[in-house]
Amino acid sequence: MFDLWRVDAQQPDAVRAAMNSVPVNNIGARTADQHSADRATAVKLGQRLGIRELACCESSMSEAPVKQVAAAIVFHDRRVLVARRAPGQHLAGLWEFPGGKLEAGESPQCCIVRELNEELCLSVEARQTLTTSLYSYPGGRINLIAVLADAAKPDVALTVHDAIKWLEPRDLLSVEFAPADIPIAEEVSRRFA
Numbered sequence: 001m002f003d004l005w006r007v008d009a010q011q012p013d014a015v016r017a018a019m020n021s022v023p024v025n026n027i028g029a030r031t032a033d034q035h036s037a038d039r040a041t042a043v044k045l046g047q048r049l050g051i052r053e054l055a056c057c058e059s060s061m062s063e064a065p066v067k068q069v070a071a072a073i074v075f076h077d078r079r080v081l082v083a084r085r086a087p088g089q090h091l092a093g094l095w096e097f098p099g100g101k102l103e104a105g106e107s108p109q110c111c112i113v114r115e116l117n118e119e120l121c122l123s124v125e126a127r128q129t130l131t132t133s134l135y136s137y138p139g140g141r142i143n144l145i146a147v148l149a150d151a152a153k154p155d156v157a158l159t160v161h162d163a164i165k166w167l168e169p170r171d172l173l174s175v176e177f178a179p180a181d182i183p184i185a186e187e188v189s190r191r192f193a
Contacts, residue, residue, distance in 0.1 A: 064140055065141075066134070067140060068108075069099060069102065070100065070108040070145050071112075072112040072126075072147055073097055073146050073149065074098070074124055074150070075148070077154070080097075080188060081156075082177075083095065083096060083164045085162075085178070086158075086160060086162035095176060095177050097181055098116055098161070099115050100118075102145075108145040109127075109147055112124065118159075120157060120161070120164070122155075123151070125149060125150045125151075126148075130146040132146065144184065146184045146187070
């Protein structure tokens, strides 16, 4: 079974990044049919863009360490907080559930309390883990841990983001999420819409 598709190193970075961002495991294992569909899509995109060589990369990425990242599903007045990555940031322009990397010995709940205070000056009460999303980006794999949280006030200060929105759960998929956040947005929408 193949986990990831990549193109040769002579292709533009944006094309390589787009084709490398094929999910390894988003809330459940990918089936052989899904992998075949991923490859077919990658091949068609490659042909349209004139890419000469398409190579598959076996599960070698699974041996690389997985970064543990917490994502806050923050509710206020039945709306969910999403934030857009600012220009100059990795994945600039894409929306995400705010959060960050877990520090050594830190729980996902403690991580989101710390990260939201640092990044948004937002105080939250963390609750239980909702779900996870394992995803391979070109720079490595992350395990995105979605933690439910409540905010008493909706006011934030932007530092690493350039915009925020408080969305109804049913409207979450109206924004363009970073790839690892998509299955979490789908799960939040399904459960809370």
